Amino acid sequence: MGEWLHKNGKAIYGTRNAKVYHDGNVWFTSSKDHKTTYAIYALPDNEKLPQTVG
DSSP states (O other): OHHHHHHHGGGTTTEEEEEEEEETTEEEEEETTSSOEEEEEOOOTTOOOOSOOO
């Protein structure tokens, strides 16, 4: 968990819910100035992590 937060903490800390907060397995946050939107994908147990996201 610590390693994940180190890499992805910007998407969690100091953000707000995006206009569309949740869609399927994806949750969205937005920076305070609304210039950056982050997408956090919750990988289901039976799904493999893709090599790239397009």
